Amino acid sequence: MINRRQILSGLGTTALVALIPGAVWAAPVKPDEASALLVIDVQNCFLPGGSLAVKDGEQVVPVINKLSKSFSNVVMTQDWHTGGHISFASSHSGKKPFETVDLNYGKQVLWPDHCVQGTDGAALSKDLAIPHAGLVIRKGFRKNVDSYSAFTEADGKTTTGLAAYLKARGIKKVFLAGLATDFCVAWSALDARKAGFETYVIEDACRGIDTQGSLAKAWADMTKAGVKRIQSGDIAA
Ligand code: VGL
Ligand code: ZN
Numbered sequence: 343m344i345n346r347r348q349i350l351s352g353l354g355t356t357a358l359v360a361l362i363p364g365a366v367w368a369a370p371v372k373p374d375e376a377s378a379l380l381v382i383d384v385q386n387c388f389l390p391g392g393s394l395a396v397k398d399g400e401q402v403v404p405v406i407n408k409l410s411k412s413f414s415n416v417v418m419t420q421d422w423h424t425g426g427h428i429s430f431a432s433s434h435s436g437k438k439p440f441e442t443v444d445l446n447y448g449k450q451v452l453w454p455d456h457c458v459q460g461t462d463g464a465a466l467s468k469d470l471a472i473p474h475a476g477l478v479i480r481k482g483f484r485k486n487v488d489s490y491s492a493f494t495e496a497d498g499k500t501t502t503g504l505a506a507y508l509k510a511r512g513i514k515k516v517f518l519a520g521l522a523t524d525f526c527v528a529w530s531a532l533d534a535r536k537a538g539f540e541t542y543v544i545e546d547a548c549r550g551i552d553t554q555g556s557l558a559k560a561w562a563d564m565t566k567a568g569v570k571r572i573q574s575g576d577i578a579a
Contacts, residue, residue, distance in 0.1 A: 427485055492504050
């Protein structure tokens with residue numbers, strides 16, 4: 343069996359795309375000094391046994407550990423809520439998890455209590471092996487505002503400082519992995535585009551929650567915004 347990369351090197355991209363009309367070609371990408379891997383919310387609450395466990399969430403860990411070796415710049419994020427956070431269903435009488443409420447900053451999906459500051463559930467997975475990660479950024483730590491995005495809180499204006507940090511360090515391309523595809527990964531990817539970064543989401547290094555069509559919508563929004571959807575095998579080691 344010859345794989346597609348061997349075909350590619352034999353024919354060249356132009357010839358190959360000419361042979362397959364309509365093909366969307368993802369050429370292998372080589373992370374460089376202007377690239378950063380963003381590891382989103384790989385925390386116990388989102389893993390098996392956690393209060394907001396993402397289906398098959400643990401499967402991203404070995405993929406991310408391996409990928410991280412190709413990046414000299416790695417940032418990890420932690421969802422980091424107060425007790426009684428506004429995004430918790432338990433903070434709204436008569437509401438159940440996965441229902442929504444209208445808040446002053448827009449529609450909010452309500453979640454089981456999760457990632458409370460300083461708890462074991464909020465800790466990063468002990469199976470992550472990325473000692474060279476340079477920054478861990480926490481988000482969603484204000485009681486009355488959620489922050490799926492690693493860049494901007496749900497009020498749409500309060501910055502976490504991440505875009506400025508990345509720019510100050512010469513980063514132009516960001517690669518996202520982690521949990522959950524349709525919430526914190528997608529919102530971070532959309533904000534990365536808004537901040538002007540070339541943005542890749544590594545699909546097999548993410549898993550989604552998928553409530554009320556959220557996963558399909560997230561991919562549609564990301565594609566429209568110019569986010570590139572790739573697989574971990576598309577990244578050169
Ligand atoms: C997340 C729901 C609530 C996420 C965080 O990390 O995707 N999802 N808080
Ligand atoms: Zn949260």
